[in-house]
Amino acid sequence: MGITKKVTVLAVGLGLVTLSACGSSDGDDQGGGGSKTVTLVSHNSWAASKDVIAAFEKQSGYQVKVLEDGDAGQAVNKAILTKDNPQGDVFFGVDNTLLSRALDNGLFQPYEAKDYDLVLPEFRVDEDKHRVTPVDTGDICVNYDKEWFGEHDLTPPKTFDDLIEPEYKNLLVTENASTSSPGLGFLLGTAAKYGDDGWADYWKKLKANGVKVVDGWEQAYNEEFSGSAGGKQAKADRPLVVSYASSPPAEVIYADPKPETAPTGVAEGTCFRQVEYAGLLSNAKNPEGGKALLDFLLGKRFQDDMPLSMFVYPVREAAQVPQEFAKFGPRAKDPETMDPAKIAANRDQWVKSWTSLVLK
Secondary structure, three states: OOOOOOOOOOOOOOOOOOOOOOOOOOOOOOOOOOOOOOEEEEEEOOOOOOOHHHHHHHOOOOEEEEEOOOHHHHHHHHHOOOOOOOOOEEEEEEEEOOOOOOOOOOOOEEOOHHHHHEEEHHHHOOOOOOOOEEEEEEEEEEEEEEEHHHHOOOOOOEHHHHHHOOOHOOOEEEOOOOOOOHHHHHHHHHHHHHHHHHHHHHHHHHHHHOOOOEEHHHHHHHEEEOOHHHHHHOOOOEEEEEOOOHHHHHHHOOOOOOOOOEEEEEEEEEEEEEEEEEEEEEEOOHHHHHHHHHHHOOHHHHHHHHHHHOOOEEEOOOOOOOHHHHOOOOOOOOOOOHHHHHHHHHHHHHHHHHHHHHOO
């Protein structure tokens, strides 16, 4: 999981399609100008089109090196542990569920990226210090396998409440909330829906109804979910998975031949709104290169590229969203949300309680 892939793979969601974006240099010093390599540390699902990366490298004079460090939760934890001697210059992939942990641990140094004023207001945070730059957004939601439900003459679930009904017993797979960003997002979605006093009772019912928990998104979606291309090859038997509202368009766009409609659907009453950020790492060895990279991530070319490379929505005003992406992966109309301060105050205890409740 820690290597950079050379081909696009079907793996969808917030930053869940991987593509090589590596330069060939490991940090060459050229004259007195410092390193000409800028290193991006991310989860194992970073993606960008080769021509977009090449354009940045040509314009800036820096070569981009990407280090992938597992699922988002694992990557953030590792970045915090290595903050005094960071692996790179910029970290991409901390989301609103983990943001306070990163900020409280001093992971980032301040930098206001060029064009920050073009970020849609609802995605701006930490505006007094600018330690992070919003990059993309999407919705964590339960996905369902249309073919499976058709064959079993069963209506797919639509809401959190539906998932605990007997007809959906042993059908759902989700990710570990302590190690996985979508897993944590799904937990927070239930906390937002049922409140501080009700979410644990909901998970007791979900556990009794046979929910399966695996470590991360790739295992859940590509190995356990019957509706994904990978799941079909693996003969997976779970027709419900915690993934993203943007997963169905990838199943269409990367299929050969392309189907007329997406083979998977989204239970819109199970969605939680996610936002991903990037930041200049404290003690970065190439801070100037890091600043240039942050400007690039918020620039129009990268923002326009994201929907069909990472299957996420841009945060920049007037960024282009391709028609086929918007058609098959519309944003949830009324997702669950939670104030970052509440996430910060409760996340660790919720995850601890969830672990005791669900995994033991």
